[in-house]
Amino acid sequence: MNAPAPAAVIKQHLIDPEICIRCNTCESICPVQAITHDSRNYVVDAEKCNWCNDCISPCPTGSIDNYRTMPRIKAYSLAEQLTWDTLPVELSAAERAALVGDEAADVATTETEPEPVSETPMDPTGQETFKSAAYGSIIPPWSAAHAYTNLYGPKAAQKTVTATVTGNVRVTEVGQQVGHDYDTHHIVLDFGAMPFPVLEGQSIGIVPPGTDAQGRPHHPRQYSIASPRNGERPGYNNLSLTIKRVLEDHSGQPVRGVASNFMCDLQVGDTVEVIGPFGTSFLMPNHPKSNIVMICTGTGSAPMRAMTEWRRRLRQSGKFEGGKLMLFFGARTQAELPYFGPLQNLPRVFIDTHFAFSRTPGQPKRYVQDAMRERAADLAVLLQDPNTYFYVCGLKSMEEGVVLALHDVATQAGLNWDAIGAALKREGRLHLETY
Known part of the structure; x- marks a missing residue:
């Protein structure tokens, strides 16, 4: 059976440069690598975008939720998009026809979206490869507090x-x-x-x-x-x-x-x-007995510090019942690790902290995923607890290794990673924020 011909007119997915805050969320979550960026703009490749819409919900500003109806052969190129300060005005049917002729105008009423392609990444041999973004959740924990967003910005009543x-x-x-x-x-x-x-x-x-x-x-x-x-x-x-x-x-x-x-x-x-x-999804759980596992590098420690400090204040006031805190914190050297001193002063009974340094002179390179594997027995128990939430924040290069470490911990413990990974995503229990 012959595959359907590509639609002559598409609804092209675009990112509004006026609203985008260059957070990299869309690029990191896109399963087909259709999104890229330069020093100024984030852009979408019309030839790669398969309309899975995975990027829509996680976008903190709504800048990703923009479209223009275009003849496929005249879709806005990446080079054009990278020069934009604002989105182009929507073309009329007559303007689209002028680009490629009456044939495109006749088809314009259908505006058929392209057929989705396989989202499963493959290596050169055709084998499926592990992809961390497939397990990142875009919904918050069920007990998270309500988050207010976009009170100030380009499209708000008050800009700043x-x-x-x-x-x-x-x-x-x-x-x-x-x-x-x-x-x-x-x-x-x-x-x-x-x-x-x-x-x-x-x-x-x-x-x-x-x-x-x-x-x-x-x-x-x-x-x-x-x-x-x-x-x-x-x-x-x-x-x-x-x-x-x-x-x-x-x-x-x-x-x-x-x-x-x-x-x-x-x-x-x-x-x-x-x-x-x-931000509406990278939020901490608030119900009693909820466990938080935090994995970060460098300034990715910021949200982890916030969560830790809120738990510490609740604990001091006697208003929080139980719940484990575990932190895996990486940097090139100890000198580069923010908050190193204060973290050491937190009681072990309150937070289980592990450091990993990749550039310590005379020492082998050690990353956060190495520290996680050393605590595999404890992480395996936490992976099976529906009250455990995982947060990953730092450089993009760490993400794949961290999620693969969770996969290996589960597999080596005889657990079904496919079931666990699906539950982590479905229940808002694994959050990835890398850049």
């Missing part, structure tokens, strides 16, 4: 809200190693009387002042909140961020991060423009 810096403290040792600066700061922002309710696991956007090399205003940069819901200072309308000063890109080439350097250089009393908050 002004916050005042009330604290800026370095949380890593000072210095450099092999050309890498690890100057990481804990920054506290106060919103005064302006409403800005947040939960652990949410994020905000910082709008850097000034313009880029093309004279266009800088896009907002996204940062995870590092403080609990009642504020960095309890009872105040404030929050904290964990920000590493960026001096080079992932290839090691010198580059000065616009927002990170702006934020790390701020003084108490300075003000910043903020949008958000964002």
Whole structure:
């Protein structure tokens, strides 16, 4: 039987550059690698997009939920999309016809979506490969608190809200190693009387002042909140961020991060423009006996600090019953690990903490997945408990290894990973936030 011919007209999936906060959620979750980005825009390849819509719900701003009806042979290219500051106006039927002729206009009324293709990744031999994104959940735990989102932003009644810096403290040792600066700061922002309710696991956007090399205003940069819901200072309308000063890109080439350097250089009393908050799924459970396993690297520790601190405050007040906390925290060296000292002071009975360093002189490389495998027996028990929730945050390169470690832990314990992995996703118990 012959396969159906591709539709002459498609409803092309596009990302709104005005609203997008460049959080990488869409690219990390796309099962067919249809989404990519450069230093300015995230874009969708019409030739790869199969309309699975996996990226729609997790997008914190709704920027991914945009479409334009286009003749397939004239679909917006990646090169075109990368130049956009705003989405193009929807073409009329007559304009579409002018692009490719009357034949396309005749078909336009059908606007048939492309047939889905297989989402199962294959290696060069045709064998199925393990894909971590297939297990990441896009729904919150059933007991999570209600999250407010997009109170301020391009499409909101008020574009930004002004916050005042009330604290800026370095949380890593000072210095450099092999050309890498690890100057990481804990920054506290106060919103005064302006409403800005947040939960652990949410994020905000910082709008850097000034313009880029093309004279266009800088896009907002996204940062995870590092403080609990009642504020960095309890009872105040404030929050904290964990920000590493960026001096080079992932290839090691010198580059000065616009927002990170702006934020790390701020003084108490300075003000910043903020949008958000964002995020409705990377939220912590609130029911008694719920266990939280946190796996992170570097500044991916921000949401983990927020969750840990909220549990610590509940424990101190006697308002929380049980529930285990387990943390796997990785960095290149101990000096680069934010909050290393404070973490060591937390009682073992409260949180089970494991560090992994990949660049300690004279020591073998050790990553968070290695530490997880060392605690396989405990993780196997937690994997079987429906009250256990897993959170992964850090560089994209860590994600595959971490989820594969969970797979191996389950398999080696004689458990059915397919059933467990499906339950983790279905029940909002495995959350991946990598960049």
